[in-house]
Amino acid sequence: MAQADINLILNMNDQSFVVCAFNTTVSKVDDFLASEAKGTKVVGAQSLKEMVSKLKKPWQIIFLVKAGQAVDDFIKKLVPLLDTGDIIIDGGNSEYRDTTRQCQDLKAKGAGVSGGEEGAQYGPSLMPVGNKEVWPHIKTIFQGIAAKVGTGEPCCDWVGDEAAGHFVKMVHNRIEYGDVLLICEAYHLMRDVLGMAQDTMVQAFEDWNKTELDSFLIEITANILKFQDADGKHLLPKIRDSAGQKGMGKWTTISALEYSVPVTLIGEAVFARCLSSLKNERIQRGLQHQKCIPRKDKGCV
Structure with a gap:
């Protein structure tokens, strides 16, 4: 069960x-x-x-x-x-x-x-x-x-x-996909662009949760960021960055295309999960990028 x-x-x-x-x-x-x-x-x-x-x-x-x-x-x-x-x-x-x-x-x-x-x-x-x-x-x-x-x-x-109930739930769940993507992008910008420390990011999410952004997802994101393993180190950076999905995102995106409804954020959230799941391909592309030596007027050699 x-x-x-x-x-x-x-x-x-x-x-x-x-x-x-x-x-x-x-x-x-x-x-x-x-x-x-x-x-x-x-x-x-x-x-x-x-x-x-x-x-x-x-x-x-x-x-x-x-x-x-x-x-x-x-x-x-x-x-x-x-x-x-x-x-x-x-x-x-x-x-x-x-x-x-x-x-x-x-x-x-x-x-x-x-x-x-x-x-x-x-x-x-x-x-x-x-x-x-x-x-x-x-x-x-x-x-x-x-x-x-x-x-x-x-x-x-x-x-x-x-099927109205299952349709409503399908859309409801995939709106959450969009919310999660926005949170992931915020985390990416804070970590990789601004170079913020983990504890500083925790404080940012906790502060946001005291504003109009107050939500369950913002709350648990702060809790996830602050969670530490038995060694006292933050756990999140140790987790493989490969997201999965059960299919409802695909259903929602296909339905939106059939009914001509522009759910662009939900669609991008689904594709982001598809890209995230291609862990090995992303690693290989990253290695290729590291080997790329820019030459004037010749691109990478």
Whole structure:
């Protein structure tokens, strides 16, 4: 079971909802029940058939699996067990076109699909969508486990039909890509152009976090910059500068091109990650640059 699964279950338990946990690796369920879920009302199941046998009708099944074929495979296993009115909820990061297709396929089977953000133990922002008939059945649970703002208003409401929730989350996550790129560029300028020391950069980010730039990303950047290893040395300079990505940036950029929406910062953030991942090529180019001896009117020789 991934940490997102565990956090979502514990969140529901904390809100007095009884949850039945299932994982294809049965030992992970046993370990969870013996550790984080010990002393709670969470129950486990050894199979999908056993899991649904422990649920009240209409069944409300939330699953978090890797986007793509794994989602299709799980739904295919689950559908034969469902009755009209049962609800399945894809809580992962599925590509919105896949969610649209799944919603349309499942309408004939009487099952609703609601795509939304993965769970978090202390209050996620949730974006439920799918068949509108589903909302009254899941509203209490979703708004109960969602983060709260102001006077207690939940960060959760019905977003729209079919794949709207996954589309919103896709764009939301990739706006964050743009924010991260801006932070990386600021770090690059401070370190490589201004020659600022690590502790000085920490102070700069902490100062920014006291202004209108106050944000979670600025806050954790300062914490990352100041973090030291067991030797008392800053850890960040020792980490390989090769970023990865899971594909949502590509989805967002392709969708923007299809809909003629200029998301230039998000696109550049995606390409920056592509460039960052080419670590060996960047090293080789750096060595070539070091060997380059400028000659007047002859370029490098």
